[in-house]
Amino acid sequence: MEELFSEVLQVNVRCRDCEERKANIRVTIDLQLTTSPVHKKDLLVRLTDDIDSYFLFNLTISEEDFQSLKAQQGLLIDFASFPQKFIDLLNLCYSEQKAEHPRFLLQLSCQSPLLEGPINFSVVETNAFKHLNHLSLRLAQGSDKEVKDYLALCLSSLKVEKQALEMRLKKTEDDLSRQLSYAQQTLSEKSKELEKLRSEWMSQSNSLSSRHSLELQSEREKTVELQNRLQQQTEQLRQELESAHRKSSQQLQSRLTELEASCRELTERKYKNESVIRDLKVKLVGAEEECQRSKQHILSLRRENSTLDTEVHDKERLVSQLQMRVAVLEQEIKDKDQLMRRTKEVLEATQQQKESVEENAESKELQIRKLEAAVKSLSEELIKANGIIKKLQGEVRSLIAKIKVKNSVTVSQEKVLQDTSEKLQNVEKDLQSVQQQLITKDAQVSNLKEQLESTVQKLNESREVLKTNENVISWLNKQLNEKQLSRKQQTPEALENPSVLSTTMGLRAHFYPQTGKPATSPGPDVNVTPLEQRAVPPLNRQNGDSAGLDSKYFERRDDSIPIYGLSSHPYRDFNTQAKPSKASAYFSA
Known part of the structure; x- marks a missing residue:
């Protein structure tokens, strides 16, 4: 037996004296090979309902039956390609069953009002003109023996699934217990490391505070000396700039006189050129247009020359001023670079120690986040397992109800059904025990979460204490410096x-x-x-x-x-x- 197709499809059901309705029916196509006494292939079509276990319709199509079906419905394919073509039609119906106006439909029609007896199963293509029937199969309702065989097959598959789920549950329990033990060990190790880091941090902060106070005193003395030097340098620069400004003003005055003389010469040339042009106009009347063009060109060139001269003088003056400013700024930058290098060396030493402490704290936080993620994944897996168990319980209850109904019809199978009900009760007891174990695991996970939250809260409190201590240190350093300055001023009066x-x-x-x-x-x-x-x-x-x-x-x-x-x-x-x-x-x- 080879299964070719098994899918839940939406089917339009039509019964006599009833309205048309839609139902979800599982369509299964199997290929059955028989070798004795004759080698032949049979195509088995089965319609079942996952909700109603007694809904069963079968059809077996042999090569002889297919020939008559081919002649009746005008099919153009042979028996070898018929299963695949039939599956293609069912796939088209499955792909379009969610559309508002599907092109391919499945129809189930019955002459009785309760879906009893033979039914017609059809694949219909719809368009604006008509409904085209591609294939119509007549299926017979399953007998009691066939229904029993189908139910036995479903029960065996459920048992196999239950065993697989039990194995998975055992495996997940082992994994969870292993992960919980590992998490507890890591938590204890991390708590020890936290205590060790806290002691190291306390010793380092004490040494840093003492060193910082000494360095601040030396830096203040250096800043006072640098301020005095800067004042002297600014005085010298001011005097140099005043002398340079005087020299540049004298140079500009001499340049201005030269420009005035050149302007006078140009005006004289202009008058001479105008007189020559008048003479040429009298002599050369035919060349007036060319002379006018040349005159306009000469005037534009003169204007550009004058504007270029003024721009060149302005730019030379700006270049001289900028060169002076660049020299002054370079000297200031060199002095400030020296100051910055000294201060940076002191700051880098303190920042490196602070960064090492912060990196250790960040590494601890990352480890705590990883533990939280592991606990979350464990809780999600437990939730999924609970969902699977509830689903199995629902299926088992539905099976028990169906088996009780079947007992009233078939009295001969009472003993067998009693055995199966006892086995199902045992399964329910096993499931209840598994649920209790899962509840205990959930409680352990919640305890671990509380421990993680407490450790995170302790870390946050230690950080707040560190911030307050740093604020106190900075304020006390400021107050100490002010007191020391006031005492240096009051030392001669205090001695007397x-x-x-x-x-x-x-x-x-x-x-x-x-x-x-x-x-x-x-x-x-x-x-x-x-x-x-x-x-x-x-x-x-x-x-x-x-x-x-x-x-x-x-x-x-x-x-x-x-x-x-x-x-x-x-x-x-x-x-x-x-x-x-x-x-x-x-x-x-």
């Missing part, structure tokens, strides 16, 4: 007047806040009068108000990163003797 020194020390004590404890008073060794002690808190309050930093940046946190090396200044000895302070969360003692 101890009250000024006490106020500066009070400012420093307020600059390093401590949560939960008030600022300690100066020790007994420091010579501070009560009036000076009263003067210190307002200064500290004023300094704290002008700073404008929110108190949340000075709160102690478990996941915060201490910053060292920012409290170095020229009057450290005075501060340590005057006011011993406790270690802060952001500054070293």
